[in-house]
Amino acid sequence: MTKSFSSRPVRPRRSVLYLPANNSRALDKLPGLSCDSVVFDLEDSITPGAKDEAREALRSFFSDGRAAALPVGMEKVIRINALSSPWGAEDLLAARGCKPDAILIPKVDAPEDILAVEDALDQTDAPAGLRLWAMIETPRGVMNAGQIARMARSDGARLDCFITGTNDLLKETGVTALPGRPWLSPWLMQIVLAARAYGLDVLDGVYNDFKDEAGLARECTDGQAMGFDGKTLIHPAQIAPANTAFGIAPEQLVQARAIAEAFALPENQDRGVISLGGRMVELLHLEMAERLIEKAERIEARQGGDQAT
Ligand code: COA
Ligand code: MG
Numbered sequence: 001m002t003k004s005f006s007s008r009p010v011r012p013r014r015s016v017l018y019l020p021a022n023n024s025r026a027l028d029k030l031p032g033l034s035c036d037s038v039v040f041d042l043e044d045s046i047t048p049g050a051k052d053e054a055r056e057a058l059r060s061f062f063s064d065g066r067a068a069a070l071p072v073g074m075e076k077v078i079r080i081n082a083l084s085s086p087w088g089a090e091d092l093l094a095a096r097g098c099k100p101d102a103i104l105i106p107k108v109d110a111p112e113d114i115l116a117v118e119d120a121l122d123q124t125d126a127p128a129g130l131r132l133w134a135m136i137e138t139p140r141g142v143m144n145a146g147q148i149a150r151m152a153r154s155d156g157a158r159l160d161c162f163i164t165g166t167n168d169l170l171k172e173t174g175v176t177a178l179p180g181r182p183w184l185s186p187w188l189m190q191i192v193l194a195a196r197a198y199g200l201d202v203l204d205g206v207y208n209d210f211k212d213e214a215g216l217a218r219e220c221t222d223g224q225a226m227g228f229d230g231k232t233l234i235h236p237a238q239i240a241p242a243n244t245a246f247g248i249a250p251e252q253l254v255q256a257r258a259i260a261e262a263f264a265l266p267e268n269q270d271r272g273v274i275s276l277g278g279r280m281v282e283l284l285h286l287e288m289a290e291r292l293i294e295k296a297e298r299i300e301a302r303q304g305g306d307q308a309t
Pocket of ligand 1: 018025027041234235
C-alpha cells in the first residue's frame, strides 16, 4: 500500500521562507522569525558570480553555531542548483555537509532528477533522515508530477515535499499572472493531486508583491482551500498571514475535539458512523480530527519554543 495523505507524518509547514544564502542581514534576522521552515537559497536569488560566496556563507552559518541556535522546530532546507548546472555538484556536497533537514532540488522534470541526487547522496553515506524536496516548476515537471511523486513510494525514499514554482511556470508557459490565478490553477491542482497520491506534502508558490497584504491574504486563503499545506514566502512580513491561513482556527479545534470525544464514548466504541449535532460523522472524520489535533499540538509546541527563545 502507498503512503496516503492521512498516513503521512503531521509536520506544520504553514510558512516556508526563502532566504538568499549570501544575505547576511536576512540571516541575522532569522532567529526572531516564526516561519515553520526556511529555505536557504543557492539557486535563482544568487547570481552566477556570487555562487561561491553564497555557498561559503552557508557553510559558515551551519558550522559556527548559528544554525543550531535557530528556534526549536524551525525546519532547515537548502535549495541547490540543478545537478545539470555548473554549480549543482558542488552545491550538493556543501549542502550535505551542512546537515540540513532537507535539500530542495529545483526544476525537477522527471523521476531521474530525483534519482541522480539520491544516488549522489548515497555515495557520500548521507544520513537516512536527510529528506529531499522537489520544485515542480517546468511544463515537463507538471506533466510528470505523478511519476515524480511516485519516487516517495519505497521505504527508504527521501522525497518528502513538493514546492510549486509559480514564477518559473509563468515564465515557461507564457500564462498571464492574474488575481485568483485562473490559468495557473489547473496545473497547481494537478501537482496537489500527484503529491497526495503518494503521501507528499505540497507547498504553494510565492506572492511577489510583498507590500500587498490583502492580496497575499487572499492567495493564502485560496491556497489553503486548494489543499496546499503552506505557502512559500519571500519576506518576513508574509509569515504571519501564512501562519494564520494555514493554521487551525479555534472553532476547528473545538469541532475536532468534539468528534474525538464522541467516538470515545462507550456506546460508540463499535460504531463506524455516528450523529453529532445533526450531522453524520464517520471514522474518516475521526481520522481527520485526530490529525488536526496533532497539528494544533505541534504548532503550539512551536510557539512555546518561540517564546522561550
Ligand atoms: N528572510 C529573512 N529576512 C529578510 C528577508 C528574507 N527573505 N527579506 C528581507 N528580510 C529582512 C531584511 O534584511 C530587513 O532586515 P533589516 O531591517 O534587519 O535589514 C527586513 O527584513 C526588511 O526588509 P525590506 O527592507 O522590507 O526588504 P529588502 O528590500 O531588504 O528585500 C527582497 C526585499 C525581496 C529583495 C528580499 O525580501 C528577498 O531577497 N527575499 C527572498 C528572495 C528569494 O529568495 N527569492 C528566491 C525564491 S522565489
Ligand atoms: Mg524557480
